[in-house]
Amino acid sequence: MIKMSRRAWLGMAGAAAAVGVVGLPPLQREGRAAPLPPRELIRRRSFPNLVLTTHEGEQVRFYDDLIKDKFVTLNMMYSTCKATCPLTTANLVQVQKLLADRVGRDLFMYSITLDPKQDTPEVLNAYAKTFGVGAGWKFLTGNPDDIEQLRRRLGFRWANQEMDKNKDFHTGNLRYGNEPLMLWGAVPGLAEPTWVSECILFADWPQNRQKDRERIAEAKSRKASGAGRTGPVVHDHEHH
Amino acid sequence: MHLLKYRLTKRQLDVLKNRKELIKGGISRRDLLKLGLMTSAGVLVDGLSVSRAFGQTTATTVDANGTITGVARSSSQSCGSRGSSLCVVSPPIQPFLDLLPTPRDGTWRIQTPTALSPAPTVAPNTAAGEGRTIAHQAFTQFPPQKFYGITQKAGALSITSDPTIDPQNLWGFAIGTPEQNNPINVPGPLYVEHYNVPILVRNYNRLPPEGQNGGFGKPSVTTHLHNGHTPSESDGNPCNFFEIGQFYDQHYPNVYAGINSTHPGTGDIREALHTLWYHDHRVDFTSQNTYKGLAGMYLLFNDKDTGDELTGFHLPSFPQFDIPMVFNDKVIDPSTGQLFFDLFNLDGILGDRFLVNGKVQPVLHVSPRRYRFRWLNTGPSRFYQFFLTDLTNLGANNTFWQISTDGNLTDKPYQVSSSRVAVSERVDVIVDFTGKAGKTFYIENRLIQNDGQGPSGGLFAAGQGDLILKIVVDGPVVNDNSQNPANITAFYGFPNTTDPVRVERTFVFQNRGDWEINGKIFACDDIRFQVLKNSNEKWTIQNEGFSWHHPVHIHFEEFQTLSINGRAPATSPLVQKGRKDVARLESNDTHVVYFRFRDFHGRYPIHCHNVVHEDHAMMAHWEIVDTGGDTNPRP
Numbered sequence: 063m064i065k066m067s068r069r070a071w072l073g074m075a076g077a078a079a080a081v082g083v084v085g086l087p088p089l090q091r092e093g094r095a096a097p098l099p100p101r102e103l104i105r106r107r108s109f110p111n112l113v114l115t116t117h118e119g120e121q122v123r124f125y126d127d128l129i130k131d132k133f134v135t136l137n138m139m140y141s142t143c144k145a146t147c148p149l150t151t152a153n154l155v156q157v158q159k160l161l162a163d164r165v166g167r168d169l170f171m172y173s174i175t176l177d178p179k180q181d182t183p184e185v186l187n188a189y190a191k192t193f194g195v196g197a198g199w200k201f202l203t204g205n206p207d208d209i210e211q212l213r214r215r216l217g218f219r220w221a222n223q224e225m226d227k228n229k230d231f232h233t234g235n236l237r238y239g240n241e242p243l244m245l246w247g248a249v250p251g252l253a254e255p256t257w258v259s260e261c262i263l264f265a266d267w268p269q270n271r272q273k274d275r276e277r278i279a280e281a282k283s284r285k286a287s288g289a290g291r292t293g294p295v296v297h298d299h300e301h302h
Numbered sequence: 303m304h305l306l307k308y309r310l311t312k313r314q315l316d317v318l319k320n321r322k323e324l325i326k327g328g329i330s331r332r333d334l335l336k337l338g339l340m341t342s343a344g345v346l347v348d349g350l351s352v353s354r355a356f357g358q359t360t361a362t363t364v365d366a367n368g369t370i371t372g373v374a375r376s377s378s379q380s381c382g383s384r385g386s387s388l389c390v391v392s393p394p395i396q397p398f399l400d401l402l403p404t405p406r407d408g409t410w411r412i413q414t415p416t417a418l419s420p421a422p423t424v425a426p427n428t429a430a431g432e433g434r435t436i437a438h439q440a441f442t443q444f445p446p447q448k449f450y451g452i453t454q455k456a457g458a459l460s461i462t463s464d465p466t467i468d469p470q471n472l473w474g475f476a477i478g479t480p481e482q483n484n485p486i487n488v489p490g491p492l493y494v495e496h497y498n499v500p501i502l503v504r505n506y507n508r509l510p511p512e513g514q515n516g517g518f519g520k521p522s523v524t525t526h527l528h529n530g531h532t533p534s535e536s537d538g539n540p541c542n543f544f545e546i547g548q549f550y551d552q553h554y555p556n557v558y559a560g561i562n563s564t565h566p567g568t569g570d571i572r573e574a575l576h577t578l579w580y581h582d583h584r585v586d587f588t589s590q591n592t593y594k595g596l597a598g599m600y601l602l603f604n605d606k607d608t609g610d611e612l613t614g615f616h617l618p619s620f621p622q623f624d625i626p627m628v629f630n631d632k633v634i635d636p637s638t639g640q641l642f643f644d645l646f647n648l649d650g651i652l653g654d655r656f657l658v659n660g661k662v663q664p665v666l667h668v669s670p671r672r673y674r675f676r677w678l679n680t681g682p683s684r685f686y687q688f689f690l691t692d693l694t695n696l697g698a699n700n701t702f703w704q705i706s707t708d709g710n711l712t713d714k715p716y717q718v719s720s721s722r723v724a725v726s727e728r729v730d731v732i733v734d735f736t737g738k739a740g741k742t743f744y745i746e747n748r749l750i751q752n753d754g755q756g757p758s759g760g761l762f763a764a765g766q767g768d769l770i771l772k773i774v775v776d777g778p779v780v781n782d783n784s785q786n787p788a789n790i791t792a793f794y795g796f797p798n799t800t801d802p803v804r805v806e807r808t809f810v811f812q813n814r815g816d817w818e819i820n821g822k823i824f825a826c827d828d829i830r831f832q833v834l835k836n837s838n839e840k841w842t843i844q845n846e847g848f849s850w851h852h853p854v855h856i857h858f859e860e861f862q863t864l865s866i867n868g869r870a871p872a873t874s875p876l877v878q879k880g881r882k883d884v885a886r887l888e889s890n891d892t893h894v895v896y897f898r899f900r901d902f903h904g905r906y907p908i909h910c911h912n913v914v915h916e917d918h919a920m921m922a923h924w925e926i927v928d929t930g931g932d933t934n935p936r937p
Contacts, residue, residue: 097637097638097639097640098637098638100516100517100518100638100640101517103517103635103637103638104517104645108645108646145815146814146815215646216646217644217645217646217647217648219648220648220649220813221649221753221754221755221849222649222755222848222849222850224848225813225848230815231813231815232815233815234814234815234816235648235815235816235918237646240512242513243512243513243515244513244515244516244517244518245512245515245520246518246645246646247520247586247587247917248586248648248917248918249586249918249919250816250817250818250823250824250918250919251816252816252823253823253824253825253919254823254825254828256825257824257825257826257827257828260826261586264520264522264586264587267512268511268512271545282827
């Protein structure tokens with residue numbers, strides 16, 4: 063059912079782009095190539111179709127297999143990180159539980175290592191197992207140059223060079239987005255799991271909105287009634 | 303030969319050679335600039351536009367009449383962050399083609415009352431499609447006397463008469479209901495309001511559905527009136543967003559702070575604020591939605607600042623001699639001809655083209671007399687320092703009078719050579735063009751900023767900055783009944799800052815791999831601290847450092863700055879003293895500020911107004927409560 067309506071949305075978005083529903087169609091100018099649709103430009107600029115390897119040893123193409131037509135989350139980590147990564151991963155496991163009926167079906171989570179030399183698929187597999195990561199969440203490694211390109215293209219970077227050299231400053235944010243809808247945002251990975259979930263769902267397919275609201279309200283009331291926390295208290299974290 | 307010094311590649315030269323303009327006569331730097339401006343924009347050479355070839359090296363070029371012929375500086379948003387693989391640079395746009403849209407000329411529309419059906423209600427009218435979830439707390443006490451409809455929707459608008467630039471697909475505010483189907487305005491229609499005349503604005507969300515945003519923007523909105531003394535449910539809180547098809551009624555009492563507390567029935571006129579603005583504040587998507595056009599201005603007059611130079615403080619009359627100016631910087635994507643927004647950026651984003659009231663580098667004609675200009679910087683991330691430049695006399699110090707900080711009148715006018723305006727700050731100035739007939743001036747931004755983090759330190763030399771607005775003193779000689787600011791010894795004066803405070807709190811704005819305040823992360827339902835209604839507080843607002851600057855905005859209440867880095871706020875060369883709603887934290891700055899929280903209750907945010915930082919959670923929620931309140935010193 064979700065698949066059906068999602069396809070319908072994709073169709074609508076495509077049709078809108080074709081006839082320029084949003085505003086005036088771009089003018090064709092002498093000597094200028096036909097303008098690219100914005101979705102295509104975002105792909106070219108931010109989603110290189112690099113070959114990566116998952117923690118399960120599968121070879122995937124970043125755009126074709128992981129991003130295209132999908133509703134996703136993206137973050138960066140590395141297995142030996144002692145700063146925010148372990149807390150973030152544990153927090154995101156709680157998020158995955160909150161969104162259990164979505165992750166792996168029409169929401170996909172990706173964690174890309176910042177240390178591809180050390181983090182082989184085997185290392186990442188062990189890491190995922192340690193944290194109890196469920197299906198629909200892939201840990202990704204690859205050629206170090208490719209990973210560095212991905213980091214920059216996905217904006218896990220700081221203009222401050224001192225900070226940009228420190229891997230630990232690239233592990234704080236979780237990006238969420240919906241590729242065909244061109245909706246992209248970010249939330250700190252250590253925020254309350256209910257809030258992280260709420261933010262992720264800002265990029266959800268519109269027809270799910272009502273269900274999303276109910277889901278979050280239910281999670282909050284569970285939390286309020288003391289029926290077990292959804293995640294660790296992670297307000298005061300320290301960098302090392 | 304001399305082309306070599308501009309470091310053009312052979313391929314770029316080949317392209318230039320194809321231009322028949324080049325074949326004529328000698329080639330000067332100025333000619334090349336003109337050529338770049340006049341050839342069909344966006345002619346791409348291996349992804350490199352002609353302007354790009356010059357973008358890094360050119361400064362302004364001036365002809366004998368003091369008229370600028372070219373301007374191409376400033377890093378674009380994507381070239382700002384070193385290490386980026388993106389570098390999107392606008393095609394050249396010929397400057398100074400368009401008149402500045404003004405309420406004076408009717409080219410900036412003023413909001414007009416609208417019949418609303420169904421009639422507004424105290425409780426949210428959920429059945430009729432209202433997105434509000436909280437009842438109005440002051441609707442009965444201050445019943446609205448004017449009703450407005452405003453519709454947020456998409457539209458295409460020209461930002462320049464340069465024929466090489468397409469109309470831009472924007473999101474904006476249209477006067478009236480969706481059924482009236484009026485065109486959008488960017489900036490939004492101007493509200494011209496008066497103290498003690500409460501109004502109600504019904505905001506309709508009719509933005510296009512997801513998938514039709516042209517690459518950025520979320521069609522889910524909440525409109526903040528920055529910085530009205532507004533009950534929380536009408537404030538435009540980031541978490542009170544509403545969706546396509548819904549509407550949201552916002553009740554603006556337009557009363558002075560103190561009306562339900564220290565100054566019952568009247569409020570304290572010393573808390574008056576006159577230059578406000580409104581903008582989308584949707585949590586996580588504010589930068590995208592405001593950049594797309596969802597921002598406008600809101601003026602508030604009273605019996606002192608009357609809009610009539612024959613009365614009150616005798617400030618220049620509105621709209622003839624009182625000109626609001628909305629500044630922002632944008633990038634036009636040469637690949638689409640449309641606005642470019644860098645979706646994957648954490649530091650802040652810069653534009654390389656400058657708009658005032660929706661037009662690229664426009665022109666204003668004035669008469670030789672005094673004018674009030676109201677400067678607003680809507681961001682997303684750039685700080686400005688505005689000078690008045692006469693290109694024929696770069697050594698001249700063209701002073702003017704600053705009369706407000708963030709729309710609040712200062713204790714008296716201060717004569718300055720420049721004013722600094724961070725994102726969301728407002729500065730009202732009086733410029734005297736008496737005796738300047740025949741001259742041309744430019745509002746020039748001389749503040750050097752190379753990326754979204756904040757100013758890099760230092761100023762450009764006169765004439766070497768960005769000339770953003772051209773002002774030609776060629777209007778007829780007219781009467782000037784406004785008061786000479788040199789003779790204004792006082793406006794309202796400031797309330798005291800010595801009444802005891804209930805609590806002192808500290809807020810450290812920091813980067814720990816994400817944006818945080820006091821080491822804590824934002825969530826909509828996480829109320830960090832509670833302020834007791836009708837109590838005073840002293841806050842220390844601190845930038846932890848590194849290279850980021852943070853213009854910190856606190857909703858609802860104006861503060862007075864007690865100290866900046868341990869020193870009393872200055873009045874020269876920049877005016878720091880006064881009542882404000884934005885603490886402009888530059889690197890390592892610490893501001894101590896004094897607040898009175900009065901009259902209404904509910905939740906409000908404190909946040910960085912570099913909207914990219916804000917969207918990445920540099921925000922905290924707090925709440926005014928009728929009883930209790932906590933004493934957390936570091937919430």
